[in-house]
Amino acid sequence: MSAFGHFKDVHQEFVRSDGGALLAIDTISFDLPKGALVTLLGPSGCGKTTFLKIAAGLLRATRGTVCINGVEVIEPQPDFGIAFQQSNLMPWRSVIRNVLFPMEIRREAGRAAHARAMELLALVGLTGFERAYPGELSGGMQQRVALCRALIHRPRLLLMDEPFGALDELTRMEMQDLLLDIRGRTGATVLFVTHSISEAVYLSDAVVVFSKRPAVVADHIEVGLPYPRRPEMRYSGEFTALEHRAGRALGIAQ
Amino acid sequence: MSADAVRRALYPLLGIAVILLVWQGYTRLLGVSRIVLPSPSDILMASIERYDLLLRETWPTVLESVAGFALAVAIGIPLAVVVASSRALSLMLYPVLVATQSVPKVAIAPIILVWFGLGIESKLALAFLVAFFPIVVDTATGLQATPAGLIELARALRASRLQVFAKVRFPAALPFIFSGAKVAVTLAVIGAVIGEFVGSVSGLGNLLLTANSQLESALAWAALVWLSVVGILLFAAVALAQRLLMPWATAGHG
Numbered sequence: 438m439s440a441f442g443h444f445k446d447v448h449q450e451f452v453r454s455d456g457g458a459l460l461a462i463d464t465i466s467f468d469l470p471k472g473a474l475v476t477l478l479g480p481s482g483c484g485k486t487t488f489l490k491i492a493a494g495l496l497r498a499t500r501g502t503v504c505i506n507g508v509e510v511i512e513p514q515p516d517f518g519i520a521f522q523q524s525n526l527m528p529w530r531s532v533i534r535n536v537l538f539p540m541e542i543r544r545e546a547g548r549a550a551h552a553r554a555m556e557l558l559a560l561v562g563l564t565g566f567e568r569a570y571p572g573e574l575s576g577g578m579q580q581r582v583a584l585c586r587a588l589i590h591r592p593r594l595l596l597m598d599e600p601f602g603a604l605d606e607l608t609r610m611e612m613q614d615l616l617l618d619i620r621g622r623t624g625a626t627v628l629f630v631t632h633s634i635s636e637a638v639y640l641s642d643a644v645v646v647f648s649k650r651p652a653v654v655a656d657h658i659e660v661g662l663p664y665p666r667r668p669e670m671r672y673s674g675e676f677t678a679l680e681h682r683a684g685r686a687l688g689i690a691q
Numbered sequence: 692m693s694a695d696a697v698r699r700a701l702y703p704l705l706g707i708a709v710i711l712l713v714w715q716g717y718t719r720l721l722g723v724s725r726i727v728l729p730s731p732s733d734i735l736m737a738s739i740e741r742y743d744l745l746l747r748e749t750w751p752t753v754l755e756s757v758a759g760f761a762l763a764v765a766i767g768i769p770l771a772v773v774v775a776s777s778r779a780l781s782l783m784l785y786p787v788l789v790a791t792q793s794v795p796k797v798a799i800a801p802i803i804l805v806w807f808g809l810g811i812e813s814k815l816a817l818a819f820l821v822a823f824f825p826i827v828v829d830t831a832t833g834l835q836a837t838p839a840g841l842i843e844l845a846r847a848l849r850a851s852r853l854q855v856f857a858k859v860r861f862p863a864a865l866p867f868i869f870s871g872a873k874v875a876v877t878l879a880v881i882g883a884v885i886g887e888f889v890g891s892v893s894g895l896g897n898l899l900l901t902a903n904s905q906l907e908s909a910l911a912w913a914a915l916v917w918l919s920v921v922g923i924l925l926f927a928a929v930a931l932a933q934r935l936l937m938p939w940a941t942a943g944h945g
Contacts, residue, residue: 493847512849519847525840529862529939541858542848570939 441626442469442492442594447501449487461487462498463651469505474620474627476637478683479647479655485630486598488652492628493519493596505594515543518592518625522599524579526571526586532558533567536585543590550589557585560622561615577608584616588623595620595627601636610668613639617666634687638679639666646686656686729909734916737909744898744910745917751894753921755811755883759818760876760925767823767875768868771830772856781831792824796882800889814886814894821882822875826868833867834860866940869933876929880922895921 449462461484469475477485490496492503494513503510505517518539526535536554540546558564561581571579580600587595597616601609613636620627631637637644638660646656660679662670670676684690711731717723718730725733738745774781774788800817807813837860845855887896895914902910934941 495843495847513847515849517847519844521840521844523840525838525844527841527859527862529865529937538844538858539848542845542850542854572939 440468441471441473442505442628443502444469444492445502445504447488447491447498447503449484449491449496450499460651463653464501465645465647465652465654466501467645467654467657469626469628470642472624472626473642474617474629474640476629476631476641476644477647478631478634478637478644478687479652480649480687481632483647483650484652485632485647488647489596489598489628489630493517514594515590516593518587518590518595520580520583520587520595520597520600522602524571524576524583526579526582528571531568531570532563532574532582535571535582536589538586539590545590554585554589557588558582560619561585577604577612580604580612581615584612584619588619588625591623592625595625597627597629599630599632602631602633609636614666614668616640617664621665634680634683635671637683638662638676639671644679644683646683649688655688656682658682658686726906726908729912733909734912737907737913738916741910741913745895745913748893748895748898748914749917749921751811751814752880752883752887752896752918753925755814755886755894756818756876756879756921756925758811759815759820759882760822760872760879762815762819763822763826763875763879764872766819767826767871768830771827771834774827775831775834775860776856788824788827791820796821797885797889800885803886804890809890809892814883814891817886818879818882821885822879825871825874825878827871829867829871829874830864833864836867837863865937869929869937872929873926873933876925877922880918880925884918 445466447462447465449460451459451461453459465488467475477488479485487496491498492505492510494503494510494517497511505514508514527538530538533551533554536557537546537550540550540554555564555567558567561584563578563581563585566574566578571582574582580603583600587597601612604612616627617640629637629640631640638658641660643660644656644658645654646658647653648655658679662675662679681690715730715732718725718728718733723730729737770784774784796817799820800813803816803820804813807816841859841863842855845859850858883894884896884899887894888900891897895918899911899914899918902908902914
């Protein structure tokens, strides 16, 4: 895998309302190989969402550089797709029109886009729900729609901020398999934020473990389990050992 | 219809029936003068016997209210857009808006009459003045209450300012706009009647005053009842428009 993204000495401070400085990210550096799925794992409030926003170009880092596909990221890029913890669907748009939203913004919402939206919806098992409104769908279904929306413009980099965090355990596992399936088909590079150790290990080529705030890289774990991942792998010794290593890096295991 | 729906439709009617019965009994049994307080049956008779007159006087009032309301929407929404999009303009205009709103409308009605005369224009102006404020305030509030996640999504997709407004902020503000419009449309009727009270040659408010001065109390009360019906019907029309324009708000709950 050739290098696709570089994060070099990313450092982020915020100005607090009382005027003081809040150090969110101390120093984060790592490489994102092309086509890889890399997870940012860390405790709540450690700055991983902030980091994802920097990677997405939604936030400018106080110091350090983000370079994706040869471009220094200082603003959102057209070939990025993003999915959030909340599905952020527009309640006034039907499922299909939510999926097509990025294409509308790009003024490319033609026949081809519509066909691709239908294909994606079929891929996530939502055929027949095109005309439904988000308010009529379950949380898991809403996240599937959000995933289709993030993929509609064939992004080269998919940024995901705890997209399955609000789902129940079984739905979450289903969505993990779905994500791996889609990633296998699209070949997109994925940067995925989570606070679930098992989710990080199950999904990733590599896990970047963030320390508590201010964040530094506590560990960089190459997972090395073969794809396609199977649910049984969750119970293998190798998997448990990786979870244990991540737990040690997080300071919750010896 | 479920038993609960039946109860919800029936109980208000039952409440009204009880009040009417007590009212009827009170005026009949105690021999209250028809000039002081006509009984519900007197008012009903007046409504039927003077149907032509009441209907003829209804149209000017409806026209004044609807035109005043329409003008309030046509001017209020764009003004709210201006207020919501610029902090400087918001700071400049908001206090002026609040100040104009705190002037009692009855007090400025004579001035409006001097400006616009005894015809429909002065009533339209008063209906506009009272309907205008809730539309501006609710629309501006709605435009500023867009969920942050949706704004972030639009930013990540590099949407232009105009796209963010047309595709995100404005549709997200629709529920607010409609709640403002529902308040405004009933206020518009009140504004029109104030205008008719201060000086006019037609309308239900004019009829009410004339009937009262001629001690035709039953007719005055009938005009009052018709006025309420006009208010309720206009409110229902706005509520219906909301159902048609915001089908997602009722989908999945009915």
